[in-house]
Amino acid sequence: MSALLEVNGLTKQFGDFTAVDGIEFTVRKGEVLGFLGPNGAGKTTAMRMVTGYLPPTAGDITIAGFDVEKHPIEVKRRVGYLPEGAPLYEDMTPLELLGFVANVREIYRPDRKRVILETAERVNIQHVINQTIGTLSKGYKRRVGIAQAILHDPDVLILDEPTDGLDPNQKHEVRNLINEMAPTKSIVISTHILEEVDVVCSRAIVIAGGRIVANGTPQELESKSRFHNAVRFRISGKSSDLETTLTALPNVAEINVSLDEHKRATITAFPIEGVSIINDVNSCLRDTGIIAEEIHVERGHLDDVFRNITKDTQDKINGN
Amino acid sequence: MGTSLAICLRELKSYFTTPLAYVFIVIFVAMNGATAFFFGALFDRGQADMTSLFSMLPWLFLFLIPALAMRLWAEERKSGTLEFLMTLPITTFSAVFGKFLAAWIFAGFALLLTFPVWITVNWLGNPDNGIIIASYLGGFLLAGSYLAIGSFVSALTKNQVIAFVIGSAVIFLFLMSSLDIVLAVFRGWAPVFVVEIIQSLSFLVHYESIVRGVIDIRDLIFYVSIIGIFLFANVVVVDQKRGA
Secondary structure (H helix, E strand, O other): OOEEEEEEEEEEEEOOEEEEEEEEEEEEOOOEEEEEOOOOOOHHHHHHHHOOOOOOOEEEEEEOOEEOOOOHHHHHHHEEEEOOOOOOOOOOOHHHHHHHHHHHOOOOHHHHHHHHHHHHHHOOOHHHOOOOHHHOOHHHHHHHHHHHHHOOOOOEEEEEOOOOOOOHHHHHHHHHHHHHHHHHOEEEEEOOOHHHHHHHOOEEEEEEOOEEEEEEOHHHHHOOOOOOOOEEEEEOOOOHHHHHHHHHOOOEEEEEEEEOOOOOEEEEEEEHHHOOOHHHHHHHHHHHOOOOEEEEEOOOOHHHHHHHHHHHHHHHHHOO | OHHHHHHHHHHHHHHHHOOHHHHHHHHHHHHHHHHHHHOOOOOOOOOOOOHHHHHHHHHHHHHHHHHHHOHHHHHHHHHOHHHHHHOOOOOHHHHHHHHHHHHHHHHHHHHHOOHHHHHHHHHHOOOOHHHHHHHHHHHHHHHHHHHHHHHHHHHHOOOHHHHHHHHHHHHHHHHHOOOHHHHHHHHOOOOHHHHHHHHHOOHHHHHHHHHOOOOOHHHHHHHHHHHHHHHHHHHHHHHHHHHO
């Protein structure tokens, strides 16, 4: 499998401010790369450079073998892009807008009408295709934005916060759409909704302060969480015996106990360095003769990892 | 070229889906009539020609054309659609040219809607229709050069009001550069050739000879050059602004 998108040493400076600082990544066909990071981390700036909107200060970007700066038109032909906030010509209808895009993208004329209608159906905007975009809801506008990005069936799809402002059903639809297109394309999406990474991304990059601070599959990232392999269960009352035994286990870092209104205790045992402790916890429970409900092994919380990684970088930037 | 045309068509369509086209045309035609009759004394002159209409045109265009041009780029920048437009597979030039062309065609269309005056003078007398056709050409070229300036200024800002005011001011300078009040400022110290260059940049000088019915290749070159220079500057500004 070849890398459709290759980014090397990409840097962007605005005056003295470095928005993107030497980031590198590749996206192969069939991959969906998630771009994660707090607001202002440089996600949008990086995407704007990849799509040829902003010229980079340094570094190079290759899409399907074409250099973005040397062959911008060739690159733009192969890229579909949903800019942040999905800006569209509000005085047009989706049909007119897609017609314009089909025109500019020189989609084979006899196919145009069919392609436009099929795309509209794919993103579920066929009912509003003749309404002025300015009068549409945020969710519809976003979907019109996605429609113009996928109209020409591009090799590379760059979506800047594709599900921002959508309701849960619409989010689900958009994620399904991305999954459906994934096998034949290279897709990059930026988001700060972490569950999205689990659902659609095959790999994720965390950006903070313009740099890549983590890069891996969602599972790899989750394994960096202190919740990775943590065991959580509920018992009918507080038991200091059990708590002492659990804390004494060699692989348990700490435990957390919280009581609910029925005096039931929820205990979470965190492992040292993410090792599996379920067996240890189980034998502990057996030994103390306590019956536990809802034993659950955590995979790890992405938001926890996200917060840790990005907070460190933010602190470094602030000089703390 | 094909992409310029696509952009031009989109722009033209958007003129007519918003009230812009209708407001512009109604005001333009009404003011054209009003200025021709009141200031130009169309009837009182007792001559069957359209001089009174065309002599007012540079002044009417002075604020109507910047109003047409101010949105060309400022609006795209403000609403964020510039990013959408410039990530389509088009060159900056074809975007600049397509937008300019749409505005120019529209201005030409508005100009053509003054045809009832033409019919009237033909009905009342025997005007020299050759001069009138030349005058329409002059008016069209004048609109084109105003638009190129207005489009360039519009690319400099995201504020349409600023684009309008500065656009009008720049055009005003070009208009006035043949008048003594402007030239007197330079005569005192600048070499003669500089004064002559400034004088030769005046829209009025080139416009008046065309309106008199003399289509001189130099006047045509002047207008085409002004349009070319400002569209080129427009391309540079759009590219530069994108980078920052």
